[in-house]
Amino acid sequence: MTDTSDLIESLAADARPVRAIRPPLVRTAGWLALAAAILLLLVVEHGLRPDLAEQLRKPSFLAGCMASAATGVLAAVGCLLGSLPDRSCRWLLLPLPTLLVWVSTIGYGCLTNWVSMDVGALRMGEAVRCFATVLAVSVPLSIAMFAMLRHAARLSPRLVTMTAGLAVAAMTSTALSLLHQIDATVMILAWNLGAAALLVALEGALGRSVLSRLARGSSLG
Amino acid sequence: MMPKNMIQAPRLRDTIATDPEEWAALMVLAQGGDGVAYRNLLVGITPYLRAIASRAHRNPSDAEDTVQDVLLTLHAVRHTYDACRPFKPWLAGIARHRVIDRLRALGRASAKEVTLELEHEAFPAAETNETLSFEVRDLQAAIRALPPGQRQAVTLLKLREESLKEASAVSGMSVGALKVATHRGIAALRQMLHERESKR
Numbered sequence: 001m002t003d004t005s006d007l008i009e010s011l012a013a014d015a016r017p018v019r020a021i022r023p024p025l026v027r028t029a030g031w032l033a034l035a036a037a038i039l040l041l042l043v044v045e046h047g048l049r050p051d052l053a054e055q056l057r058k059p060s061f062l063a064g065c066m067a068s069a070a071t072g073v074l075a076a077v078g079c080l081l082g083s084l085p086d087r088s089c090r091w092l093l094l095p096l097p098t099l100l101v102w103v104s105t106i107g108y109g110c111l112t113n114w115v116s117m118d119v120g121a122l123r124m125g126e127a128v129r130c131f132a133t134v135l136a137v138s139v140p141l142s143i144a145m146f147a148m149l150r151h152a153a154r155l156s157p158r159l160v161t162m163t164a165g166l167a168v169a170a171m172t173s174t175a176l177s178l179l180h181q182i183d184a185t186v187m188i189l190a191w192n193l194g195a196a197a198l199l200v201a202l203e204g205a206l207g208r209s210v211l212s213r214l215a216r217g218s219s220l221g
Numbered sequence: 222m223m224p225k226n227m228i229q230a231p232r233l234r235d236t237i238a239t240d241p242e243e244w245a246a247l248m249v250l251a252q253g254g255d256g257v258a259y260r261n262l263l264v265g266i267t268p269y270l271r272a273i274a275s276r277a278h279r280n281p282s283d284a285e286d287t288v289q290d291v292l293l294t295l296h297a298v299r300h301t302y303d304a305c306r307p308f309k310p311w312l313a314g315i316a317r318h319r320v321i322d323r324l325r326a327l328g329r330a331s332a333k334e335v336t337l338e339l340e341h342e343a344f345p346a347a348e349t350n351e352t353l354s355f356e357v358r359d360l361q362a363a364i365r366a367l368p369p370g371q372r373q374a375v376t377l378l379k380l381r382e383e384s385l386k387e388a389s390a391v392s393g394m395s396v397g398a399l400k401v402a403t404h405r406g407i408a409a410l411r412q413m414l415h416e417r418e419s420k421r
Contacts, residue, residue, distance in 0.1 A: 007289050008263040011296045017254035018300040084301055085314030151298045155318045 024080040024087075027148055031076050034144055035171045038137055042179055046133070049181050064105030065177050070098040072170030076145070079163035083152035092163045099166065102173075130180045138172040165193050238265035245308035252299060263292060270316055277320045283327065290319040363413040371406030374399050379407070 021027070055061045078094035081087045145164045152160040238244050238261060247265070250258035270291050274284035294315050302311050364372060364380075377388035378399065385396045392399065 004267060004285060004289055004292070005264075007292055008260060008267070011263060011292060012256045012260035014296070015251055015254055015256040015259040018252050020252055020300055020303060023303065084311075085298065085318070086306060086311035087314075151301050155294070155298065155315070 021151070024084065025077070028073075028076045028080050031080075031141070031144055031148065031167075032073060035072070035137075035141055035175075038140060039175045039178070042133060042136060042175065046179055048178055051181065052178060060105055061177070064102060065174060067098050067102035067105065068170045068177065069174045071095045071102050072167050072174060074098055075163050075167035075170060079145075079149065079152075079160050079167060082163065083149050083155065083160045085155060089156065089159065092159050095163070095166060095170070099170075102170065130176060133176055133179055134172055137175045138168050141168045141171055162193065162197070165197075169193055237261050241307065241309040244312070245304070248299070248302055248308055249304045252302065252304075263295075266312060267292075269312075273313070273316045274320060277324060278327075283323060287316075287319055287323045290323065291316045294319055359414060359417055360410070363410050363417075366413060367406050367409055370394070370398075371402045371409060374402035375406040375410070378403050 022030075049055070056065075075095035078091045081094075082089050082091035142165075145168060146161075149157075149160060149164055238247050244262055244266060247258045247262035251262055267288060270288045271284065274287040274291075275281075278284040278287060291312075295312065298315065302308065364375060367375065373392050374388070374394070377383045377391060378385070383391070385399055388394075388399055389396050394402065
């Protein structure tokens with residue numbers, strides 16, 4: 001291995017200017033603004049679910065919606081704070097209480113409505129349209145979140161990645177509750193947390209190379 | 222508002238910093254691309270990092286590798302330092318991650334690998350095996366001290382484990398002469414080794 005003094009010289013020679021990242025709460029606000037903008041676009045394009053007013057009068061629906069939204073916000077705050085070297089990793093546990101409330105309201109939803117049988121033909125169910133909404137919300141939010149967390153790949157990425165996946169799942173589920181009549185919470189959690197777990201497994205299998213590659217561009221941003 | 226660290230920074234730029242507040246000032250300069258300040262910062266924090274790494278690793282080589290891991294990580298995530306916050310906890314956080322990572326890696330390695338001790342090592346050439354026991358050295362010396370005929374008989378029949386016929390062909394001695402020479406050689410070796418043993 002290189003001598004430490006040689007390493008210091010080579011690092012000093014590579015001292016390009018870097019822009020310090022903004023405070024975590026400002027970055028969380030930016031991410032939530034993106035989530036709100038996506039939701040607004042979907043409402044304009046798709047419209048709110050017809051029975052929303054009626055649903056909001058049900059305590060279980062209201063509790064589920066509020067808990068998922070709160071989980072999204074707290075998970076975003078938690079992972080953006082907990083990913084920094086000088087902040088406690090206990091921040092990653094921030095969404096746990098609201099997550100428990102949210103999980104307690106989960107229904108079967110899309111799991112039982114992927115396809116519906118028609119006369120002699122297999123017709124796509126409402127789940128496919130709801131899956132399109134899931135993609136429309138979760139993909140841009142995931143890209144934004146993982147771009148903001150590139151630096152975490154060089155520190156301790158596993159729990160941060162999972163919490164980021166939870167934040168995206170919670171925001172997607174909230175959007176879906178307002179737009180579609182079916183409860184897709186289980187599918188969304190499986191989809192987003194599954195994607196996060198896949199990233200964690202990739203990181204474990206291939207060492208730090210995969211996520212570190214994402215982190216390489218972060219020294220200028 | 223300009224961070225407090227920026228005020229004293231130019232004065233510190235050319236010094237090896239030992240104080241955490243000076244580290245913070247140098248880090249702000251380093252984030253701006255100042256290579257001299259960055260070098261002085263890295264040199265200044267290295268003893269502190271060595272102290273952290275040495276507490277976790279007994280092996281100095283592992284400790285130094287950890288120090289280098291911390292320096293590399295610091296370089297990769299230097300944009301995450303917030304000039305409004307203290308530098309030392311930020312640095313200690315990075316060091317903690319790297320120390321834990323290396324301890325885990327060493328734990329995994331020790332679970333899968335067996336450390337070879339000196340006595341496990343052997344080389345084809347006899348002279349490279351420095352750990353030959355005294356008995357073997359004594360035996361070799363005693364064999365060298367035998368008369369040529371007995372030495373050749375013992376070497377061919379006992380060390381190379383050749384048959385009497387093969388040894389006879391190689392040495393030109395008759396089978397009977399080989400048997401006699403071997404018998405006398407073994408007796409002489411036993412005598413010499415016994416004498417050496419009694420002298421110790």
